[in-house]
Amino acid sequence: MEKRVTFSRWTIGILFAVPQLLLIFTFFYWPAGQAVYWSLTLQQPWGGGNIWVGLDNFRSILSNADYWNSISASLIFAGISTGLAMFIALVLAALTDRQLAGSRFYRVVLIWPYGIAAPALALAFRFILAPEAGFMAVVNQVWPGFWDPGLDGADAMASIIVAFSWKYVGYNFIFFLAAFQAIPRSLIEAAAMDGSGVIRRFWDIQFPLITPTIFFLLVINITESFQDSFGIVDIMTSGGPANATNLMVYKIYSDGFKGLDYSGAAAQSIILMLLIIVLTIFQFRFIERRVHYR
């Protein structure tokens, strides 16, 4: 029989929960509620007053072609950068787990990128990918005009994806490696004795056993790619050229803080929140079915 601590009076339980509830209320529900209220009004930036406009803000945003462009840019960014960051991290973690020469060294080094603040790494990548002065200048020497993120939207999108993925490879790597190392050695050794090769062992044993981690990282990466991309976009492209990298989170910032359109920005952040919620529900509903928890 399991022993359980129980409280005779429910008030004590509530009391214990109060600090946590207060924190959540102050830092999440209250601002979120405020955002909902702002999105239904037109706010004067200096606080001189506001007008109730109902769903007008949402209507004007959703009828704006630039906003739809921003949504599709965000989805493309999320899809490719999540795929890239997870795939590279998975390969690196699998190799590190095989105790190849120098794997101890990689294990430490590969974790570092996640510790770098987004704007700092964006600055570094801006230098690396600058078409006239950076690493890509060499490529442009060979094929003139090949790389031009200043005018070519696809190039600009590629550079923010590279920067973002580079950061999240480190993060994903830690989780993948931990998952690989949690797999009992005996399973893999048994398979090896039965004569299955590295690839075979990966697909039949390791991969199915780390699906919970893959699922977890998928949810986190997609969510983060919607939110954490701000610093990279701000430093590397400022949403340009011609709105090609104007991701939803950056558009919220530029409309709200630069354009002082607080109501429009609030409405956009509500839409972004809903989109992330829907995506997460979708993942739990359809992808989690294929995940095997032990």
Next chain:
Amino acid sequence: MSIFKQGLAALAAGAFSIALAQPAAAEPVKFDFWFGLSGDLARVVDTLCKNFNASQADYEVVCTSQGNYDATLQNTIAAFRAGKQPAVVQVYDVGTATMMLSGAYKPADKLMEENGYKIDYADYFPGIARYYATSKGEMLSFPFNSSTPLMYWNKDAFAKIGKTEAPKTWEDVGADLKALKDAGYECPMAINISANESWQLMEQFSALHNQPIATKNNGYDGLDARLEVNKTKFVQYVTDLKKWYDAGLIKIKSKDLGQDMVQSFATGTCQVIMTSVGDHGTVGKTQKEGMNWDVAELPVYAGTERKNSLVGGASLWVLSGKSDAEYKGAAAFLNFIHDPKTALFWSTNTGYIPVTKSGFEYMKSTGFYDKAPYKGRETAIASLTASEPTEITRGIRLGNFTQIRAEFGTQMQAIFANKVSVQEGLDTLVKNGDAILERFQQTYPGKTLP
């Protein structure tokens, strides 16, 4: 320089010990001043503040840089909503309409009058004063750091094509750029097409040619003003720029690509740029050894009667909700900045131009414009005062103009990347810009610009 710094430190230490020796009774009234300049310019502002504090004992200004203009406005709004706003704040030129409707300021002219300062408003260069004044001519804020764009040209390169003077018309520019290209220059002229360049490419061009940017006299006469740059001479200008870009006569230079416009000129890579007089010092300090260059007024199309260019920069606003004592201090501070001697200090240490005629005369009398590093900066005054401001060249009074500038950058990039034609791009600029203006108008129902 270090002797100067030590001197200042000694002075500060001295002032400090005097303050200690006479406690409480002579405690100066403190007030805040927030500004948006950073780096070298922020250090000059700090020195300016120290000079003010040293010049009298009643007030002490606490100057804080907020990093850039956008952040200054954002932080001030946040502070204002929380009731912790500074007494004086620097707001950039295009924030003027937003400020005027905020109801968060104390009119500068009234403040000075209440505190017994007599300011001769006619002393301000009209091109500068009108930009910040109401449609009736009242000064709600004081012009502070001011500049206007100039054309920087490489004399050595132009000598190679047999020219000793800068081109005065865009027709000449086209021919000269072609000649420079033929003479082997890879980058005859550099431009950039981000939101920031709306200033020299769209706003200044329109003013010089007396072309409107928006209806209702560029917004001075009402919040229902709407853009009209898709049917002015500006269309021809963008068409020409694009044509020259396609022909390799113009290159796009920006920090993101590796080298910005000013660097590309200073290193001798590009032979012509259009940028603020504020960069005059930077070019001088960073130029390639022995390079000969000069500045000229921006060109106009042949047959155009040249009008005044617009001022760029920022003005100082006094915010509402402060104590009388703080307002006294703020008034003393504005009066200090208005002084011609401060103008000389300010212009010497930055690239900004004096904002008053007396400041300009005083600087001329000290021989400022005759000496090598500053010679040429008087061209900016000539450009600003080329004519009496017309109804259109007073300035631009449009709400959320920052976003319209961003839209300008977006559409120019689309045009230069061949995604849309010039006319399509400008039509979209007008359409999206009008949506921004409409939204601004809706946010302030029933209000009118002062």
